[in-house]
Amino acid sequence: MTENTEALIEIKNLTFSRGSRKIFDDITLSIPKGKITAIMGPSGSGKTTLLKLIAGQLQPDSGVVTVEGLNVHQLSRKKIYQLRRKMGMLFQSGALLTDLNVFDNVAFPLREHTKLPAMMIDALVLMKLQAVGLRGAKNLMPSELSGGMSRRVALARGIALDPEMIFYDEPFVGQDPITKGVLVKLIKTLSDSLDLTSVMVSHDVDEVMQIADYICVISEGKLIAEGPKETLLNESTGYVNQFIKGLPDGPVPFHFPSVPYLDDLGESQKRGGVR
Amino acid sequence: MNALVTGLQGIMQTVGRGFLEKIAAFGQGSLFIFSLLLTLPSALLRVDLLLKQIYVAGVQSLPIILMAGLFVGMVLSLQGYNILVEFNAEEAVGSMTALSLLRELGPVVGALLFAGRAGSALTAEIGLMRSTEQISALEMMAVDPLKFVYAPRFLAVVIALPLLVLIFNALGVFGGYLVSVSWLGVDDGAFWSQMSSQVDWSEDVMNGVIKSVAFGLLIAIVALFQGVNAIPSSEGVSNATTRTVVHSSLGILGLDFILTSIMFN
Numbered sequence: 001m002t003e004n005t006e007a008l009i010e011i012k013n014l015t016f017s018r019g020s021r022k023i024f025d026d027i028t029l030s031i032p033k034g035k036i037t038a039i040m041g042p043s044g045s046g047k048t049t050l051l052k053l054i055a056g057q058l059q060p061d062s063g064v065v066t067v068e069g070l071n072v073h074q075l076s077r078k079k080i081y082q083l084r085r086k087m088g089m090l091f092q093s094g095a096l097l098t099d100l101n102v103f104d105n106v107a108f109p110l111r112e113h114t115k116l117p118a119m120m121i122d123a124l125v126l127m128k129l130q131a132v133g134l135r136g137a138k139n140l141m142p143s144e145l146s147g148g149m150s151r152r153v154a155l156a157r158g159i160a161l162d163p164e165m166i167f168y169d170e171p172f173v174g175q176d177p178i179t180k181g182v183l184v185k186l187i188k189t190l191s192d193s194l195d196l197t198s199v200m201v202s203h204d205v206d207e208v209m210q211i212a213d214y215i216c217v218i219s220e221g222k223l224i225a226e227g228p229k230e231t232l233l234n235e236s237t238g239y240v241n242q243f244i245k246g247l248p249d250g251p252v253p254f255h256f257p258s259v260p261y262l263d264d265l266g267e268s269q270k271r272g273g274v275r
Numbered sequence: 276m277n278a279l280v281t282g283l284q285g286i287m288q289t290v291g292r293g294f295l296e297k298i299a300a301f302g303q304g305s306l307f308i309f310s311l312l313l314t315l316p317s318a319l320l321r322v323d324l325l326l327k328q329i330y331v332a333g334v335q336s337l338p339i340i341l342m343a344g345l346f347v348g349m350v351l352s353l354q355g356y357n358i359l360v361e362f363n364a365e366e367a368v369g370s371m372t373a374l375s376l377l378r379e380l381g382p383v384v385g386a387l388l389f390a391g392r393a394g395s396a397l398t399a400e401i402g403l404m405r406s407t408e409q410i411s412a413l414e415m416m417a418v419d420p421l422k423f424v425y426a427p428r429f430l431a432v433v434i435a436l437p438l439l440v441l442i443f444n445a446l447g448v449f450g451g452y453l454v455s456v457s458w459l460g461v462d463d464g465a466f467w468s469q470m471s472s473q474v475d476w477s478e479d480v481m482n483g484v485i486k487s488v489a490f491g492l493l494i495a496i497v498a499l500f501q502g503v504n505a506i507p508s509s510e511g512v513s514n515a516t517t518r519t520v521v522h523s524s525l526g527i528l529g530l531d532f533i534l535t536s537i538m539f540n
Binding site for chain 2: 052055057077081082084085087088089091092093095096097098108109112113154157161
């Protein structure tokens with residue numbers, strides 16, 4: 001992290017396991033205020049889990065996560081819900097409430113948390129929908145939306161309460177190039193215009209490189225690189241280089257660990273062929 | 276020898292782990308129900324959510340309850356008539372139908388149908404809400420799923436079932452009337468007077484209502500618990516739905532025996 005930037009979220013010595021599998025092993029990182037930070041890593045490296053740990057939805061085995069100086073995992077239920085009002089989150093699936101239409105989905109946080117008159121809620125919802133370009137889809141149900149549209153509606157809902165920070169969980173996965181372009185533009189515009197602290201979990205290198213200010217790379221439970229994107233782009237060796245350039249072989253081998261090929265073939269012939 | 280020891284160790288580990296997991300699941304379940312019960316008073320204040328859920332669980336179960344009540348009453352009185360007529364006691368068919376319905380068949384059959392219709396839907400809905408991250412999204416929007424999702428559904432089930440059972444009973448009695456009076460020629464006055472002299476308000480009607488409240492609590496707890504603990508995949512949700520129907524049906528039958536032995540001993 002650059003020294004002159006204040007950290008909004010700090011993670012210290014975080015360890016988290018699921019069953020016997022260690023997802024994070026002593027991770028320490030900080031997320032600067034007002035910037036777009038990308039957390040990258042291969043599928044299954046626990047990126048989404050990290051967002052849930054930051055938001056206090058999961059309890060770590062050890063370590064501390066502080067948001068605005070508050071230790072998230074020591075807050076009471078009431079306090080953690082208060083803190084979450086300052087957070088927006090864009091889930092990979094959009095996670096829209098399926099029994100409400102687009103308008104009501106975006107209005108939902110406003111209706112639950114504010115006592116604003118209906119007229120003002122209407123105006124705010126239309127404003128948020130206009131920002132994501134879906135004002136015309138306000139009467140559609142979530143089942144009538146494409147994946148990209150769902151995410152845009154979820155984004156409008158995520159910013160409905162004007163949060164200070166917003167988390168994106170794999171925002172580009174499974175989207176066509178146009179939708180990806182739209183999402184890249186939206187994330188950048190919203191981050192700049194609302195002065196949001198954005199944390200983006202993704203493995204889409206091209207899109208991340210377009211908008212991220214700061215990048216952390218996670219692999220096998222460890223933080224293996226962090227820095228401004230220029231620094232990471234200039235890596236010419238090692239895992240980061242393989243990941244960012246999408247090389248098929250390198251520190252992460254192409255082959256799943258196994259006995260030598262010839263030994264396996266010999267074994268199979270002894271058994272009378274592969275079963 | 277070593278292989279035997281390793282094998283035994285493996286078996287003990289599996290059994291031990293399974294046992295610990297069961298205890299942990301039981302503890303989690305109890306904690307969930309305890310925190311759910313704490314949120315019930317505040318959920319009563321959200322009348323809009325409660326009414327919507329009563330509509331989904333109760334009103335939408337009406338057709339099946341109406342049909343089933345009618346047919347059960349018709350069959351009961353037909354069978355009852357065939358037996359009673361041999362003793363020239365066919366006028367008693369009204370009281371027999373009413374007592375069977377109010378004490379046993381109304382609450383039990385009503386609850387079994389309700390578990391199949393509304394309990395399974397509840398588990399599937401919550402399981403899918405979890406697998407599509409809607410519950411996580413609510414938590415992230417600082418909306419407590421306990422208050423917003425679980426408590427209104429719990430209350431709706433407990434409120435709707437006794438009402439449905441009363442409707443089931445009424446339709447059953449009407450079905451009995453249709454068969455015995457309109458079809459088999461039992462005297463109209465005798466049908467109703469025998470019924471009103473034999474049926475006791477608190478012993479029969481209220482005990483039936485108490486049973487249905489107990490069954491409602493059972494279905495609500497089983498359905499919610501299974502939904503919340505469903506593995507978030509299509510197979511997981513389908514298994515959880517099946518478990519809801521099986522566990523709550525067996526639970527209803529077992530609980531019915533216990534309640535009957537307390538109430539009518």
